[in-house]
Amino acid sequence: MFTKLLITIALNALTLYFVQLFIGADKFLIISTFTIFNTYIFAYICIGIVMGILNFIIKPILSLLSLPFVFLTFGLFLTFISMFMLYINEYLFTEIFAPDIFGITFIIKGGWITYLIASTMLSFLNSILHFIIRK
Structure with a gap:
């Protein structure tokens, strides 16, 4: 369990x-x-930790609550949930605890299209890497 985390x-x-x-x-x-x-390894790991916690706790709840929309859009609404999770992660690292405590700033500019591209890429790359790790 701990190794999976x-x-x-x-x-x-x-x-x-x-x-x-x-x-x-x-x-x-x-x-x-x-x-x-001269790399931001610590920043990537901290953001990865928060992203993992959010995806483990909040994303299933949001997916369950939005199940009718997911059925109506044939699963396309899950993309908006991923975009929202990315927004929450950015908000946490920009406004709540990161600049003062960890010294990390996570900013996504460019509006909803950047969130769409980033969340789609994150989902796609995570799926590929999890598939490679399982084999």
Whole structure:
């Protein structure tokens, strides 16, 4: 159980890195005052931890509550739930605890289209990496 959680956190951090490379640092920005070897590994791990906790606790509840919309849209509404989870993660790291406590800032610019691209990429890359890890 604990190893699965660690693997999920590591995969979330890795997918965040790839999404930032694809989208670009001007729209998908992760800043940290704490660097290891001039990289933001600590920031990616912290954001991956929070993303894993949110996806483990809140996302199933939202998916269950929005089940009628998911059926009506043939599953397309799950994309909006993923976008909302990404927004919550950004809000937590921008407004609540990260700039003052951890020195991490997580900003997504560009409106809903950037959230759509980022959440789709995160879901796709997480699925691929989980498939590779299981084999």
